[in-house]
Amino acid sequence: MIKEEKLNLIILLVLFVIPFLAYLFNEPYLTTLTTKIVILSIAGIGLNFILGYGGLVSFGHAAFFGIGGYVTGILASHAQNSEQMFFFLQFDGSNQILFIWLISIIICSFIALLIGYFSLRTSGVYFIMITLAFAQMLYYFSISWPAYGGEDGLSIYVRNVFPFFNTMNPINFYFICFTWLLIFLTILKIILNSSFGLVLKACKENEERVKSIGINPFNIKLISFVFSGAITGLAGSLYTDLNRFVSPSVLSWQMSGEIMVLVILGGVARLYGPILGAVFYIILEQTLGGVSENWQFWLGLIIILEVLYARAGIMSLFLKDSKS
Amino acid sequence: MTNSILKIDNLSKGFHAVRACENISLEINKNEVHALIGPNGAGKSTLIKLITGFLEQEYGKIFLDNQEISFLTPEERAQKGIARSFQVSSIINNFSVVQNIKLALIGKNKNYLDFLTNINLNKKLLKEAFYYLEEVGLNKKANELASSLSHGEKRKLEICIAISMAPKIFLFDEPMAGLDGESSELILQLFKKIKKRAPILLIEHDMDTVFSLADRVSVLDYGKVIVTGTVSEIKKNKTVKKVYLGTEH
Known part of the structure:
Protein backbone atom coordinates (compact mmCIF):
# COMPACT_ATOMS: atom_id res chain seq x y z
CA MET A 1 0.00 0.00 0.00
CA ILE A 2 1.43 3.35 -1.05
CA LYS A 3 0.46 7.00 -1.22
CA GLU A 4 -1.35 8.29 -4.30
CA GLU A 5 1.45 10.69 -5.32
CA LYS A 6 3.96 7.84 -5.25
CA LEU A 7 1.71 5.56 -7.30
CA ASN A 8 1.18 8.37 -9.83
CA LEU A 9 4.93 8.81 -10.17
CA ILE A 10 5.45 5.07 -10.64
CA ILE A 11 2.79 4.99 -13.37
CA LEU A 12 4.51 7.84 -15.23
CA LEU A 13 7.96 6.30 -14.80
CA VAL A 14 6.80 2.95 -16.17
CA LEU A 15 5.20 4.68 -19.16
CA PHE A 16 8.40 6.66 -19.70
CA VAL A 17 10.65 3.61 -19.60
CA ILE A 18 8.64 1.16 -21.73
CA PRO A 19 9.57 2.63 -25.16
CA PHE A 20 13.28 2.47 -24.28
CA LEU A 21 12.90 -1.16 -23.24
CA ALA A 22 10.98 -1.87 -26.42
CA TYR A 23 13.81 -0.29 -28.43
CA LEU A 24 16.40 -2.27 -26.47
CA PHE A 25 14.64 -5.57 -27.07
CA ASN A 26 13.71 -4.62 -30.63
CA GLU A 27 9.95 -4.73 -30.01
CA PRO A 28 8.60 -1.66 -31.86
CA TYR A 29 5.06 -3.02 -31.53
CA LEU A 30 5.31 -2.51 -27.78
CA THR A 31 5.99 1.20 -28.37
CA THR A 32 2.91 1.45 -30.59
CA LEU A 33 0.86 -0.33 -27.97
CA THR A 34 2.09 2.01 -25.22
CA THR A 35 1.33 4.97 -27.49
CA LYS A 36 -2.23 3.66 -27.74
CA ILE A 37 -2.36 3.41 -23.93
CA VAL A 38 -1.19 7.01 -23.60
CA ILE A 39 -3.73 8.29 -26.16
CA LEU A 40 -6.61 6.40 -24.56
CA SER A 41 -5.42 7.71 -21.18
CA ILE A 42 -5.72 11.27 -22.49
CA ALA A 43 -9.26 10.53 -23.70
CA GLY A 44 -10.01 8.95 -20.31
CA ILE A 45 -8.71 11.84 -18.23
CA GLY A 46 -10.78 14.16 -20.44
CA LEU A 47 -13.94 12.21 -19.58
CA ASN A 48 -12.91 11.71 -15.96
CA PHE A 49 -12.73 15.47 -15.49
CA ILE A 50 -16.50 15.78 -15.90
CA LEU A 51 -17.54 12.28 -14.87
CA GLY A 52 -15.37 11.89 -11.81
CA TYR A 53 -15.23 15.45 -10.57
CA GLY A 54 -18.43 16.92 -11.99
CA GLY A 55 -20.70 13.86 -11.79
CA LEU A 56 -21.64 14.16 -15.47
CA VAL A 57 -21.94 10.71 -17.00
CA SER A 58 -21.39 11.48 -20.66
CA PHE A 59 -22.01 8.49 -22.87
CA GLY A 60 -21.14 10.47 -25.98
CA HIS A 61 -17.48 11.32 -25.63
CA ALA A 62 -16.74 9.38 -28.80
CA ALA A 63 -18.19 12.46 -30.52
CA PHE A 64 -15.14 14.50 -29.52
CA PHE A 65 -12.68 11.65 -29.98
CA GLY A 66 -14.08 11.08 -33.46
CA ILE A 67 -14.26 14.73 -34.46
CA GLY A 68 -10.65 15.24 -33.36
CA GLY A 69 -9.79 12.18 -35.43
CA TYR A 70 -11.71 13.28 -38.51
CA VAL A 71 -10.38 16.85 -38.39
CA THR A 72 -6.88 15.39 -38.47
CA GLY A 73 -7.73 12.90 -41.19
CA ILE A 74 -9.51 15.41 -43.40
CA LEU A 75 -6.86 18.14 -43.12
CA ALA A 76 -4.05 15.65 -43.73
CA SER A 77 -5.71 13.87 -46.65
CA HIS A 78 -6.31 17.17 -48.46
CA ALA A 79 -2.71 18.22 -47.87
CA GLN A 80 -1.39 14.88 -49.08
CA ASN A 81 -3.61 14.85 -52.18
CA SER A 82 -3.19 18.60 -52.84
CA GLU A 83 -6.96 18.94 -53.11
CA GLN A 84 -8.77 22.11 -52.20
CA MET A 85 -11.02 21.69 -49.18
CA PHE A 86 -13.74 24.14 -50.10
CA PHE A 87 -14.58 25.42 -53.56
CA PHE A 88 -14.71 28.99 -52.24
CA LEU A 89 -11.52 28.81 -50.21
CA GLN A 90 -8.01 28.38 -51.49
CA PHE A 91 -7.05 25.95 -48.75
CA ASP A 92 -5.41 22.61 -49.37
CA GLY A 93 -5.57 21.26 -45.82
CA SER A 94 -2.44 20.88 -43.76
CA ASN A 95 0.03 18.25 -42.66
CA GLN A 96 1.48 20.47 -39.91
CA ILE A 97 0.60 18.69 -36.70
CA LEU A 98 0.70 21.84 -34.51
CA PHE A 99 -1.83 23.54 -36.78
CA ILE A 100 -3.97 20.38 -36.88
CA TRP A 101 -4.01 20.13 -33.07
CA LEU A 102 -5.07 23.75 -32.81
CA ILE A 103 -7.93 23.26 -35.28
CA SER A 104 -8.96 19.98 -33.59
CA ILE A 105 -9.09 21.66 -30.18
CA ILE A 106 -11.05 24.66 -31.52
CA ILE A 107 -13.60 22.53 -33.39
CA CYS A 108 -14.02 20.01 -30.54
CA SER A 109 -14.46 22.86 -28.05
CA PHE A 110 -17.11 24.43 -30.25
CA ILE A 111 -18.99 21.13 -30.72
CA ALA A 112 -18.70 20.46 -26.96
CA LEU A 113 -20.15 23.91 -26.32
CA LEU A 114 -23.14 23.12 -28.54
CA ILE A 115 -23.70 19.59 -27.19
CA GLY A 116 -23.12 20.74 -23.60
CA TYR A 117 -25.45 23.72 -23.96
CA PHE A 118 -28.37 21.42 -24.75
CA SER A 119 -27.36 18.30 -22.79
CA LEU A 120 -26.60 20.04 -19.51
CA ARG A 121 -30.20 21.18 -19.23
CA THR A 122 -30.92 17.56 -18.37
CA SER A 123 -29.45 15.31 -15.70
CA GLY A 124 -29.11 11.66 -14.75
CA VAL A 125 -30.28 9.14 -17.29
CA TYR A 126 -31.53 11.87 -19.65
CA PHE A 127 -28.05 13.37 -19.80
CA ILE A 128 -26.63 9.94 -20.65
CA MET A 129 -29.20 9.49 -23.41
CA ILE A 130 -28.83 12.94 -24.94
CA THR A 131 -25.03 12.77 -25.10
CA LEU A 132 -25.33 9.30 -26.63
CA ALA A 133 -27.83 10.63 -29.18
CA PHE A 134 -25.52 13.47 -30.26
CA ALA A 135 -22.63 11.06 -30.72
CA GLN A 136 -24.77 8.62 -32.70
CA MET A 137 -25.93 11.46 -34.98
CA LEU A 138 -22.31 12.23 -35.77
CA TYR A 139 -21.56 8.54 -36.24
CA TYR A 140 -24.28 8.13 -38.85
CA PHE A 141 -23.25 11.40 -40.49
CA SER A 142 -19.70 10.07 -40.89
CA ILE A 143 -20.99 6.84 -42.42
CA SER A 144 -23.04 8.74 -44.96
CA TRP A 145 -20.21 11.09 -46.00
CA PRO A 146 -18.60 9.37 -49.01
CA ALA A 147 -16.18 12.23 -49.66
CA TYR A 148 -14.21 11.10 -46.61
CA GLY A 149 -14.52 7.34 -47.00
CA GLY A 150 -17.98 6.79 -45.53
CA GLU A 151 -18.13 3.44 -43.81
CA ASP A 152 -14.66 2.47 -45.06
CA GLY A 153 -12.92 5.31 -43.29
CA LEU A 154 -10.16 7.60 -44.40
CA SER A 155 -6.46 6.77 -44.72
CA ILE A 156 -3.53 9.14 -44.47
CA TYR A 157 -0.27 7.82 -45.84
CA VAL A 158 2.19 9.36 -43.45
CA ARG A 159 1.90 10.95 -40.05
CA ASN A 160 1.60 14.71 -39.88
CA VAL A 161 4.73 16.78 -39.53
CA PHE A 162 6.09 18.02 -36.22
CA PRO A 163 8.94 20.56 -36.44
CA PHE A 164 12.38 18.92 -36.04
CA PHE A 165 10.87 15.50 -35.25
CA ASN A 166 10.28 12.55 -37.49
CA THR A 167 6.83 11.48 -36.35
CA MET A 168 7.10 8.23 -38.33
CA ASN A 169 9.65 7.09 -35.77
CA PRO A 170 7.50 5.28 -33.14
CA ILE A 171 9.56 6.54 -30.19
CA ASN A 172 9.36 10.15 -31.37
CA PHE A 173 5.61 9.93 -31.84
CA TYR A 174 5.28 8.20 -28.48
CA PHE A 175 7.01 11.02 -26.67
CA ILE A 176 4.86 13.60 -28.42
CA CYS A 177 1.79 11.79 -27.04
CA PHE A 178 3.41 11.32 -23.63
CA THR A 179 4.17 15.05 -23.46
CA TRP A 180 0.51 15.80 -24.14
CA LEU A 181 -0.46 13.44 -21.33
CA LEU A 182 1.86 15.28 -18.95
CA ILE A 183 0.52 18.65 -20.10
CA PHE A 184 -3.10 17.64 -19.51
CA LEU A 185 -2.32 16.03 -16.16
CA THR A 186 -0.62 19.24 -15.06
CA ILE A 187 -3.41 21.49 -16.34
CA LEU A 188 -6.12 19.39 -14.73
CA LYS A 189 -4.24 19.18 -11.43
CA ILE A 190 -3.98 22.98 -11.37
CA ILE A 191 -7.67 23.39 -12.24
CA LEU A 192 -8.81 20.81 -9.68
CA ASN A 193 -6.91 22.65 -6.93
CA SER A 194 -8.33 26.02 -7.96
CA SER A 195 -11.54 27.81 -7.01
CA PHE A 196 -13.11 26.50 -10.22
CA GLY A 197 -12.19 22.92 -9.29
CA LEU A 198 -13.73 23.26 -5.84
CA VAL A 199 -16.96 24.61 -7.31
CA LEU A 200 -17.05 21.82 -9.92
CA LYS A 201 -16.74 19.18 -7.18
CA ALA A 202 -19.46 20.96 -5.20
CA CYS A 203 -21.75 20.87 -8.26
CA LYS A 204 -21.40 17.09 -8.31
CA GLU A 205 -22.73 16.78 -4.79
CA ASN A 206 -25.13 19.62 -4.17
CA GLU A 207 -26.24 22.02 -6.91
CA GLU A 208 -28.77 23.67 -4.62
CA ARG A 209 -25.96 24.71 -2.27
CA VAL A 210 -23.90 26.05 -5.19
CA LYS A 211 -26.84 28.17 -6.35
CA SER A 212 -27.46 29.48 -2.85
CA ILE A 213 -23.92 30.86 -2.62
CA GLY A 214 -24.39 32.79 -5.86
CA ILE A 215 -22.87 30.53 -8.48
CA ASN A 216 -24.68 29.17 -11.52
CA PRO A 217 -23.86 25.43 -11.73
CA PHE A 218 -24.82 25.32 -15.42
CA ASN A 219 -21.97 27.65 -16.39
CA ILE A 220 -19.46 25.67 -14.34
CA LYS A 221 -20.57 22.39 -15.90
CA LEU A 222 -20.60 23.84 -19.41
CA ILE A 223 -17.05 25.17 -19.12
CA SER A 224 -15.92 21.79 -17.76
CA PHE A 225 -17.72 19.98 -20.57
CA VAL A 226 -15.88 22.12 -23.14
CA PHE A 227 -12.51 21.41 -21.46
CA SER A 228 -13.31 17.75 -21.40
CA GLY A 229 -14.39 17.70 -25.05
CA ALA A 230 -11.24 19.52 -26.14
CA ILE A 231 -8.96 17.07 -24.28
CA THR A 232 -10.76 14.02 -25.67
CA GLY A 233 -10.74 15.62 -29.12
CA LEU A 234 -6.99 16.02 -29.03
CA ALA A 235 -6.68 12.36 -28.06
CA GLY A 236 -8.74 11.52 -31.16
CA SER A 237 -6.40 13.62 -33.27
CA LEU A 238 -3.35 11.74 -31.95
CA TYR A 239 -5.16 8.42 -32.49
CA THR A 240 -5.66 9.17 -36.19
CA ASP A 241 -1.99 10.01 -36.55
CA LEU A 242 -1.00 6.85 -34.69
CA ASN A 243 -3.06 4.60 -36.95
CA ARG A 244 -2.77 6.83 -40.05
CA PHE A 245 -6.42 6.01 -40.45
CA VAL A 246 -9.76 7.19 -39.15
CA SER A 247 -13.12 5.46 -39.50
CA PRO A 248 -16.65 5.95 -38.17
CA SER A 249 -15.90 3.41 -35.42
CA VAL A 250 -14.17 6.18 -33.44
CA LEU A 251 -17.52 7.97 -33.29
CA SER A 252 -19.53 4.90 -32.27
CA TRP A 253 -21.18 4.28 -28.92
CA GLN A 254 -18.74 1.42 -28.38
CA MET A 255 -15.92 3.98 -28.38
CA SER A 256 -17.80 6.08 -25.79
CA GLY A 257 -18.23 2.93 -23.74
CA GLU A 258 -14.55 2.07 -24.09
CA ILE A 259 -13.48 5.48 -22.77
CA MET A 260 -15.93 5.16 -19.90
CA VAL A 261 -14.66 1.68 -19.06
CA LEU A 262 -11.11 3.04 -18.79
CA VAL A 263 -12.27 5.62 -16.29
CA ILE A 264 -14.30 3.15 -14.22
CA LEU A 265 -11.58 0.48 -14.33
CA GLY A 266 -8.84 2.83 -13.21
CA GLY A 267 -10.79 4.81 -10.66
CA VAL A 268 -13.39 7.53 -11.02
CA ALA A 269 -12.27 10.92 -9.66
CA ARG A 270 -8.62 9.86 -9.53
CA LEU A 271 -6.54 11.99 -11.85
CA TYR A 272 -4.28 9.09 -12.86
CA GLY A 273 -7.07 6.49 -12.70
CA PRO A 274 -7.80 6.44 -16.44
CA ILE A 275 -4.11 5.79 -17.17
CA LEU A 276 -4.14 2.67 -15.03
CA GLY A 277 -7.50 1.80 -16.59
CA ALA A 278 -6.02 2.11 -20.10
CA VAL A 279 -2.99 0.00 -19.15
CA PHE A 280 -5.22 -2.70 -17.75
CA TYR A 281 -7.63 -2.53 -20.68
CA ILE A 282 -4.88 -2.90 -23.30
CA ILE A 283 -3.21 -5.73 -21.36
CA LEU A 284 -6.55 -7.56 -21.25
CA GLU A 285 -7.17 -6.90 -24.94
CA GLN A 286 -3.71 -8.21 -25.88
CA THR A 287 -3.67 -11.26 -23.62
CA LEU A 288 -7.28 -12.42 -23.67
CA GLY A 289 -7.84 -11.16 -27.23
CA GLY A 290 -5.34 -13.77 -28.40
CA VAL A 291 -7.25 -16.53 -26.64
CA SER A 292 -10.76 -15.61 -27.61
CA GLU A 293 -12.48 -13.23 -30.00
CA ASN A 294 -15.01 -12.50 -27.27
CA TRP A 295 -12.49 -11.32 -24.70
CA GLN A 296 -14.89 -8.64 -23.54
CA PHE A 297 -16.70 -11.42 -21.65
CA TRP A 298 -13.79 -11.43 -19.21
CA LEU A 299 -13.71 -7.65 -19.17
CA GLY A 300 -17.37 -7.69 -18.17
CA LEU A 301 -16.63 -10.13 -15.38
CA ILE A 302 -13.81 -7.93 -14.09
CA ILE A 303 -16.04 -4.85 -14.14
CA ILE A 304 -18.70 -6.74 -12.17
CA LEU A 305 -16.11 -7.77 -9.57
CA GLU A 306 -14.76 -4.24 -9.43
CA VAL A 307 -18.18 -2.68 -8.94
CA LEU A 308 -18.92 -5.19 -6.18
CA TYR A 309 -15.59 -5.16 -4.33
CA ALA A 310 -13.42 -2.23 -5.46
CA ARG A 311 -15.70 0.60 -6.49
CA ALA A 312 -12.92 3.15 -6.40
CA GLY A 313 -11.14 1.30 -9.21
CA ILE A 314 -7.84 -0.47 -9.65
CA MET A 315 -5.97 2.48 -8.17
CA SER A 316 -7.70 1.97 -4.84
CA LEU A 317 -6.21 -1.52 -4.60
CA PHE A 318 -2.74 0.02 -4.35
CA LEU A 319 -3.54 3.01 -2.19
CA LYS A 320 -3.37 3.61 1.54
CA ASP A 321 -6.18 6.17 1.57
CA SER A 322 -8.54 4.13 -0.59
CA LYS A 323 -11.96 5.66 -1.17
CA SER A 324 -13.61 2.27 -1.71
CA MET B 1 -36.29 55.83 1.37
CA ILE B 82 -29.66 36.89 0.23
CA ALA B 83 -28.10 34.14 2.32
CA ARG B 84 -30.11 31.19 3.48
CA SER B 85 -30.02 27.99 5.44
CA PHE B 86 -32.09 25.00 4.41
CA GLN B 87 -34.72 23.16 6.40
CA VAL B 88 -32.67 19.97 5.98
CA SER B 89 -28.94 20.68 6.29
CA SER B 90 -27.51 21.32 2.85
CA ILE B 91 -23.76 21.28 3.07
CA ILE B 92 -21.15 19.58 0.90
CA ASN B 93 -20.67 16.39 2.86
CA ASN B 94 -17.56 15.25 0.99
CA PHE B 95 -15.79 18.54 1.70
CA SER B 96 -14.00 19.40 4.88
CA VAL B 97 -15.60 22.00 7.12
CA VAL B 98 -13.17 24.70 5.99
CA GLN B 99 -13.71 23.80 2.32
CA ASN B 100 -17.43 24.43 2.77
CA ILE B 101 -16.64 27.94 3.97
CA LYS B 102 -14.05 28.50 1.25
CA LEU B 103 -16.71 27.57 -1.29
CA ALA B 104 -19.07 30.20 0.12
CA LEU B 105 -16.26 32.78 0.05
CA ILE B 106 -15.53 31.93 -3.58
CA GLY B 107 -19.21 32.59 -4.33
CA LYS B 108 -19.16 35.86 -2.40
CA ASN B 109 -15.92 37.08 -4.02
CA LYS B 110 -17.14 35.93 -7.47
CA ASN B 111 -13.80 34.31 -8.25
CA TYR B 112 -15.14 30.92 -9.28
CA LEU B 113 -13.56 31.38 -12.71
CA ASP B 114 -10.10 31.43 -11.18
CA PHE B 115 -8.47 28.34 -12.70
CA LEU B 116 -4.94 28.98 -11.50
CA THR B 117 -4.73 29.94 -7.82
CA ASN B 118 -4.31 26.93 -5.58
CA ILE B 119 -6.97 27.34 -2.91
CA ASN B 120 -5.04 25.07 -0.55
CA LEU B 121 -2.16 27.55 -0.59
CA ASN B 122 -4.30 30.70 -0.54
CA LYS B 123 -3.57 32.03 2.96
CA LYS B 124 -5.92 34.99 2.65
CA LEU B 125 -8.85 32.71 1.85
CA LEU B 126 -7.91 30.36 4.69
CA LYS B 127 -7.62 33.22 7.17
CA GLU B 128 -11.02 34.57 6.15
CA ALA B 129 -12.57 31.09 6.42
CA PHE B 130 -11.13 30.63 9.92
CA TYR B 131 -12.43 34.02 10.99
CA TYR B 132 -15.98 32.83 10.33
CA LEU B 133 -15.41 29.33 11.70
CA GLU B 134 -14.16 30.80 14.97
CA GLU B 135 -17.30 32.87 15.15
CA VAL B 136 -19.46 29.73 15.30
CA GLY B 137 -16.92 27.68 17.24
CA LEU B 138 -16.10 25.23 14.48
CA ASN B 139 -12.44 26.24 14.01
CA LYS B 140 -11.21 23.11 15.80
CA LYS B 141 -13.15 20.93 13.39
CA ALA B 142 -11.96 22.82 10.30
CA ASN B 143 -10.22 19.89 8.67
CA GLU B 144 -12.82 17.29 9.51
CA LEU B 145 -15.12 15.96 6.84
CA ALA B 146 -18.47 17.77 6.97
CA SER B 147 -20.30 14.45 6.89
CA SER B 148 -18.64 13.47 10.18
CA LEU B 149 -20.11 16.43 12.07
CA SER B 150 -22.95 16.02 14.53
CA HIS B 151 -26.40 17.34 13.62
CA GLY B 152 -25.87 20.48 15.69
CA GLU B 153 -22.46 21.12 14.15
CA LYS B 154 -23.91 20.74 10.66
CA ARG B 155 -26.50 23.35 11.57
CA LYS B 156 -23.73 25.64 12.79
CA LEU B 157 -21.76 25.07 9.60
CA GLU B 158 -24.77 26.00 7.52
CA ILE B 159 -25.23 29.19 9.51
CA CYS B 160 -21.51 29.87 9.17
CA ILE B 161 -21.81 29.53 5.38
CA ALA B 162 -24.58 32.14 5.43
CA ILE B 163 -22.58 34.48 7.69
CA SER B 164 -19.46 34.20 5.52
CA MET B 165 -21.42 35.50 2.54
CA ALA B 166 -21.80 38.86 4.34
CA PRO B 167 -25.35 39.22 2.99
CA LYS B 168 -27.93 41.97 3.19
Missing part, protein backbone atom coordinates in the same frame (compact mmCIF):
# COMPACT_ATOMS: atom_id res chain seq x y z
CA THR B 2 -37.78 53.10 3.52
CA ASN B 3 -36.11 51.31 6.40
CA SER B 4 -36.89 47.91 4.91
CA ILE B 5 -34.22 45.63 3.47
CA LEU B 6 -36.64 43.05 2.12
CA LYS B 7 -40.11 43.90 0.92
CA ILE B 8 -42.59 41.30 -0.24
CA ASP B 9 -45.62 42.57 -2.05
CA ASN B 10 -48.70 40.37 -2.65
CA LEU B 11 -46.69 37.23 -3.24
CA SER B 12 -48.72 34.18 -4.28
CA LYS B 13 -47.98 30.60 -5.14
CA GLY B 14 -50.16 27.52 -5.47
CA PHE B 15 -49.60 23.84 -6.08
CA HIS B 16 -52.58 22.57 -8.06
CA ALA B 17 -55.59 23.20 -5.81
CA VAL B 18 -53.53 24.10 -2.73
CA ARG B 19 -52.72 27.76 -2.15
CA ALA B 20 -49.30 27.62 -0.44
CA CYS B 21 -48.91 31.41 -0.30
CA GLU B 22 -51.74 33.83 -0.90
CA ASN B 23 -51.13 37.58 -1.26
CA ILE B 24 -48.34 37.68 1.29
CA SER B 25 -46.94 41.11 2.04
CA LEU B 26 -44.11 41.61 4.50
CA GLU B 27 -41.34 44.06 5.24
CA ILE B 28 -38.13 43.10 7.00
CA ASN B 29 -36.36 46.10 8.46
CA LYS B 30 -32.73 46.81 9.22
CA ASN B 31 -31.31 45.18 12.37
CA GLU B 32 -34.44 43.21 13.13
CA VAL B 33 -35.20 39.56 13.59
CA HIS B 34 -38.51 38.86 11.94
CA ALA B 35 -39.92 35.48 12.85
CA LEU B 36 -42.34 33.58 10.69
CA ILE B 37 -44.45 31.12 12.61
CA GLY B 38 -47.42 28.96 11.82
CA PRO B 39 -48.61 25.38 11.75
CA ASN B 40 -47.03 22.80 9.45
CA GLY B 41 -48.10 23.37 5.86
CA ALA B 42 -48.84 27.05 6.49
CA GLY B 43 -46.51 28.07 3.64
CA LYS B 44 -43.45 29.23 5.58
CA SER B 45 -40.85 27.18 3.69
CA THR B 46 -42.60 27.94 0.39
CA LEU B 47 -42.21 31.62 1.17
CA ILE B 48 -38.46 31.16 1.77
CA LYS B 49 -38.17 29.32 -1.54
CA LEU B 50 -40.04 32.12 -3.30
CA ILE B 51 -37.80 34.78 -1.77
CA THR B 52 -34.63 32.88 -2.66
CA GLY B 53 -35.85 32.10 -6.19
CA PHE B 54 -35.95 28.32 -5.80
CA LEU B 55 -39.66 28.59 -6.61
CA GLU B 56 -41.30 30.99 -9.05
CA GLN B 57 -44.18 33.10 -7.82
CA GLU B 58 -47.45 33.24 -9.72
CA TYR B 59 -47.74 36.92 -8.99
CA GLY B 60 -46.43 39.49 -6.57
CA LYS B 61 -43.12 41.25 -6.24
CA ILE B 62 -40.01 40.98 -4.10
CA PHE B 63 -37.68 43.90 -3.41
CA LEU B 64 -34.24 43.70 -1.85
CA ASP B 65 -32.84 47.03 -0.76
CA ASN B 66 -35.47 48.79 -2.93
CA GLN B 67 -34.44 46.83 -6.00
CA GLU B 68 -36.86 44.36 -7.57
CA ILE B 69 -35.51 40.80 -7.58
CA SER B 70 -38.74 38.93 -8.40
CA PHE B 71 -37.46 37.47 -11.64
CA LEU B 72 -33.84 36.81 -10.77
CA THR B 73 -32.42 33.28 -10.50
CA PRO B 74 -31.44 31.88 -7.07
CA GLU B 75 -27.76 32.51 -7.76
CA GLU B 76 -28.42 36.10 -8.83
CA ARG B 77 -30.43 36.72 -5.67
CA ALA B 78 -27.62 35.24 -3.58
CA GLN B 79 -25.19 37.58 -5.32
CA LYS B 80 -27.48 40.51 -4.52
CA GLY B 81 -27.23 39.62 -0.83
CA ILE B 169 -30.40 39.56 4.80
CA PHE B 170 -30.35 36.10 6.40
CA LEU B 171 -33.15 33.62 5.82
CA PHE B 172 -33.01 30.76 8.30
CA ASP B 173 -35.42 27.87 7.88
CA GLU B 174 -35.83 26.03 11.19
CA PRO B 175 -32.18 26.35 12.23
CA MET B 176 -32.83 24.94 15.71
CA ALA B 177 -34.69 21.82 14.55
CA GLY B 178 -33.37 18.73 16.31
CA LEU B 179 -30.85 20.61 18.46
CA ASP B 180 -30.29 20.06 22.17
CA GLY B 181 -30.71 22.93 24.62
CA GLU B 182 -27.03 23.87 24.70
CA SER B 183 -26.66 24.04 20.92
CA SER B 184 -29.90 26.02 20.60
CA GLU B 185 -28.60 28.52 23.16
CA LEU B 186 -25.33 28.90 21.23
CA ILE B 187 -27.17 29.59 18.00
CA LEU B 188 -29.50 31.97 19.79
CA GLN B 189 -26.53 34.01 21.01
CA LEU B 190 -25.04 33.89 17.53
CA PHE B 191 -28.24 35.27 16.00
CA LYS B 192 -28.31 38.09 18.52
CA LYS B 193 -24.80 38.98 17.40
CA ILE B 194 -25.32 38.75 13.63
CA LYS B 195 -28.61 40.62 13.50
CA LYS B 196 -26.57 43.80 13.81
CA ARG B 197 -24.93 42.97 10.48
CA ALA B 198 -28.07 42.06 8.58
CA PRO B 199 -31.72 41.41 9.44
CA ILE B 200 -32.90 37.85 9.91
CA LEU B 201 -36.07 36.26 8.60
CA LEU B 202 -36.45 33.25 10.84
CA ILE B 203 -38.74 30.27 10.55
CA GLU B 204 -38.85 28.50 13.87
CA HIS B 205 -41.20 26.21 15.76
CA ASP B 206 -39.56 26.69 19.14
CA MET B 207 -41.63 29.52 20.59
CA ASP B 208 -39.21 30.25 23.43
CA THR B 209 -36.52 30.96 20.84
CA VAL B 210 -38.87 33.04 18.72
CA PHE B 211 -40.09 35.12 21.65
CA SER B 212 -36.63 35.74 23.05
CA LEU B 213 -35.10 36.65 19.71
CA ALA B 214 -37.71 38.18 17.45
CA ASP B 215 -38.40 41.88 17.19
CA ARG B 216 -41.49 41.22 15.14
CA VAL B 217 -43.45 38.09 14.31
CA SER B 218 -45.70 37.21 11.39
CA VAL B 219 -48.11 34.33 11.71
CA LEU B 220 -48.98 32.31 8.65
CA ASP B 221 -51.99 30.05 8.30
CA TYR B 222 -53.17 28.36 5.10
CA GLY B 223 -50.76 30.47 3.07
CA LYS B 224 -51.94 33.81 4.47
CA VAL B 225 -50.39 36.21 6.94
CA ILE B 226 -53.03 36.44 9.62
CA VAL B 227 -51.16 38.92 11.76
CA THR B 228 -47.84 40.74 12.09
CA GLY B 229 -46.75 42.40 15.27
CA THR B 230 -44.33 42.59 18.16
CA VAL B 231 -43.90 39.60 20.44
CA SER B 232 -46.26 40.96 23.08
CA GLU B 233 -48.89 41.76 20.45
CA ILE B 234 -48.66 38.26 19.04
CA LYS B 235 -48.88 36.67 22.48
CA LYS B 236 -52.08 38.56 23.18
CA ASN B 237 -53.69 37.96 19.79
CA LYS B 238 -56.71 35.69 20.12
CA THR B 239 -56.63 34.39 16.54
CA VAL B 240 -52.99 33.40 16.92
CA LYS B 241 -53.72 31.61 20.15
CA LYS B 242 -56.52 29.74 18.46
CA VAL B 243 -54.69 28.62 15.31
CA TYR B 244 -51.18 28.13 16.63
CA LEU B 245 -50.04 28.99 20.12
CA GLY B 246 -52.72 27.38 22.24
CA THR B 247 -53.17 28.78 25.70
CA GLU B 248 -49.88 28.24 27.49
CA HIS B 249 -48.08 31.32 26.07
